[in-house]
Amino acid sequence: MVVLLVVGCSTTQFNVPAVSPDGDGTRLPGKVVWHDLLTDTPVQTQLFYQGLFGWEFEPLNAGGANYVLIRHQGKLIGGMVDQNHLPTSADISQWVIVVSVTDVERATAKVRGAGGTVYTPPTSLGDRGEIAVVADAEGALFALLQTRDGDPQDQDTVPAQGEFLWDELWADTLDEAAAFYSSMAPYGLLSKELGGPENSVDYRVLSTQGRPRAGIRPNPVEGLPPMWVSYLRIADAEALDALLAKVESLGGEILVPAISRPRGGKVALIAGPSGAGIALQTWSNERTPGSFMEGG
DSSP: HHHHHHTTOSSSSOOOSSSSOOOOOOOOOOOOEEEEEEEEEEEHHHHHHHHHHOOOOEHHHHHHHHOOOETTTTTEEEEEEEEGGOOSSSOEEEEEEEEEOSSSSHHHHHHHTOOOOEEEEEEGGGEEEEEEEOTTTOOOOEEEEEEOOOOOOOOOOOOOOOEEEEEEEESHHHHHHHHHHHHSOOOEEEEEEESSSSOOOEEEEEEEEEETEEEEEEEOOOOOOOOEEEEEEOOOHHHHHHHHHGGGGOOEEEEEEEEEEETEEEEEEEOOOOEEEEEEEEEOSSSOOOGGGOOO
C-alpha cells in the first residue's frame, strides 16, 4: 500500500513485483494479501526484524524508489517504506494491511460511500496491479489491491514462525465497523463471544470463500485510535519468551507482555524502533488457520 504513497510523490512510474509471483489470475476478494511497514527508522527497523526473525530486506532497484521488499526464508511477505521521504511531518509509523478486491475503482467508491476516506485513488503499480490507499469510517488505515496476475492462494498449513498469521481491527464501534467492511467487500460475518464469563470479548470474524480473513474486536486500549493490528505466528510459549527477551536489546519495546488469549495460546504486543506495533501470537502446527472461524 504505502509504496503507492512513494509513487504518488514522483513522476516516475515504478514497477513493483507482484504479491504472488506464481499467480494464476485468481483473485480472492476480502483476503489480506500483503503487509507494508511505514517507518522513520529504516536501518534500525531492518536490524530489529533481522535479529528477531531473520527477515531479509531487498531495496527495489528503480531510480528514486523509496521501497524495500521484505522476505522470510526467501518468501516475499511484505514491504517497507522510509517515511522520512514522504511529504508529511507527522509520525505515521505503522503496519498497514492490503486487502484484495476484484475492482479497485468500485471498492474505492464503496469506501467513500460508507463514510470512509480515500487518500490516494486507484493507481497502477505495474506487475503488482492497481492499488488505493483508504481509511474506514473510524479512520483505520488500509489499502485495496486489484492484483494484475492474481492473489496468493490459500494454504491449509500454518505460516512459518515470523510470518503473518492474522489481522484484527481494533474498533471503537464494533457493529458499525463490521457493517462498513461488509459493504466494501463480499464478507460473511460471524459473531462470537470469546473467552470465559469473566473475560468475554465480543468478536466478529470476516470471511470470504469459506475462510476467515480478519477479525474485529472492541478497541482494548483507551485513547488508542482505531487501527488494524497484524499478528505474526510464533511456534509456542517458549519461543515467544525467547523472542521477547531480545526485543529491547534490538531497539524495540514490549507494549503488552505475554498474556493468554481467549481463542487460545499466548499473545504479546511489541513495537519496533519506529514505534510501529505488531502482535506475536503462539500457534502450533496442529492448529489450522481455519480454526479462527471457531474462535480457536
